[in-house]
Amino acid sequence: MRLELGKIFIKDVQFADTTKVEKGILYINKNEMINELSGNEHIKSIEIELAHPGEEVRITPVKDVIEPRVKVEGPGGIFPGVLSKVDTVGSGRTHALKNVAVVTAGKIVGFQEGIIDMTGPGADYTPFSKLHNVVVIAEPIDGLKQYDHEAAVRMIGFKAAAYLGKIAKDLTPDEVKVYETEPLLESVKKYPDLPKVGYVYMLQTQGLLHDTYVYGVDAKKIVPTLLYPTEIMDGAIISGNCVSACDKNPTYVHLNNGIIEDLYEKHGKEINFVGVIITNENVYLADKERSSNWTAKLCKYLGLDGVIVSQEGFGNPDTDLIMNCKKIENEGVKTVIVTDEYAGRDGASQSLADADPKADAVVTNGNANETIVLPPMKRIIGTTEYVDVIAGGFAGSLREDGSIEVEIQAITGATNETGFVTLSAKGF
């Protein structure tokens, strides 16, 4: 499967009469965009605001972050099984608006939505402070149940990204990158001497607003299966997560997964990157055992020499991570796991809820319990009303002057476990 990803680099985003891209500037007709997103019976009102890198702006509570993309050639459309038909995506050509994202915000759904600061110390911890953010604030009708609320805001986010993405269809990309993965037997024939490497992509599926969808299927209900890496670049996997902001995978991260990108960098040269095994993180022991048995089985079946396993979330899924690692290693496949830590605010406690000597190659994306003081910002997009109750906040997090003391757990993307950021932790 071969995908050309055309990138259009956006330098600025402004409201205007017509939605278009000109000389690297994205212009948005706000009313037209709001009309496009309206009509959901569960949503009372929609507002759109812009936030630029370096501005004194705080966005919260953040639900999802999504990069605008559009399918230009090849089967299917972006977000198959959700916005588009369920055609198998990942081949042909796709265009992406780079340096820009749709951010969904508005009244809280769960307790675990996040903060994006566009400047100051908090901005260093979120990868999304470097983007021009088109923030969609969707307010629910009164008395709406959490599940319906989450689903409504999730869909509005994808529609917003698709609305902006479709402008990119006729644009000439500034850069085109080609990603190609051959069918297994062909790739083995083509690269007989290269080690076969896979990526085990754990998807958060604990339920109660901790869900991920694959071609529109709730990933709780899948058994581990295989995807071409390029399918994910076309939105085959989307986030339905309201879990801790720091280590959830927003849809933006699925689309731009760093492990996939960095494995492709070495593909055909030092390794043969044969594909992605997706698996879930369910709460029942039988599900955990079945899924980890299957990931190990698939690794062996594909004849892999090595895999990288990434986690999403923490605590309960630590057991899935360790089960995957242990069982894959037991099949003789060399494993690196990517996680984050909950070592307490003083960093003195055990970081994971499970451990195994086989997990001898770990990449950590930092201790989520470390606290930070976020200074007051001139403009708040959304509301800081919920800062005390989101995961990582505590009674008194929001101070009278508008500054916020929280664990970095509350910052969107801070300890992302696909290694999307540079934060890490060391033992002292």
Add this chain to the structure above:
Amino acid sequence: MSKKIVHYINQFFAGVGGEEKADIKPEVREGVIGPGMALNTALKGEAEIVATIICGDSYFNENLEEAKATILEMVKKYNPDLFIAGPAFNAGRYGVACGTIATAVKEELNIPAITGMYIENPGADMFKKSLYIIETGNSAAAMRTAVPAMAKLAIKMMKGEEIGSPAEDNYIPRGIRRNYFADERGSKRAVNMLMKKLKGEEYVTEYPMPDFDRVEPNPAVKDITKANIALVTSGGIVPKHNPDRIESSSASKYGKYDIANFADLTEADHETAHGGYDPVYANIDPDRVLPVDVLRDLEKEGAIGKLHRYFYTTVGNGTSVANSKAFAAEFAKELKADGVDAVILTST
């Protein structure tokens, strides 16, 4: 003016004698003795050992409180900028003494303190979280490498410079995790680590797995109908009003309570001290967490030998592994001495 250091060593390193002199009481001498000479040289005039305290290892460990108090008084007199104990290498009692006294100086006199040990010295595990312990070889032959490392860390601490990682400053990792921004993003680091692992090259994990203390279950009790069974809980069941004030979270103690006169725990006589779960149901019927009623039934039916007279209890909520271990080590001895054959451990 150079800074002042007080040095602590045992009878052996002071040249007083070996095991036969291990019972000598603490004494203080002006200036340097034994390993202090090499330390003084390594401090390169930045600081000077003004006094050396000598104490026998047996005396210290057998008269802990007294020895500690005496030595603290001695240290106080010199008002040093830093306190150095050891290095103790792999000498177990010496290591524990160094760790104990250095921790006391640091915590009670507020004077920075360091020591040095071999990683397998029991004192290392006991004190690595509270102290910087320079990692040394396992015998005095390693003095040559231990001394410069201790002097370097001592100077850094006295100058108030930032302490580096365990690898940079040669101390035993304290298990404290601290964040930093790496040069490359995590995904890149993961791919590079995998490349090394695939090639069989050396790589460094970013999070060494902790040693999980997994306890293998004991073999089944041979004859349960004769067994003396005790109840132990981390669910916080205590006599009404929590007489020993066991904390609702991060417990620093456990309780031992007599249930000889109870066939059933009720709201009137027991409650939970635990702050980490909904206490309503445990308070209405404490047997739900500590099943005294059912065990009394089994006792009557002859299904078990008897229910032990005392139960042991603490609060598991946020309580550190170190505290939990220390509690159990202590009361497990009592349970054994009391002829208990089996324990039912309940949690929440």
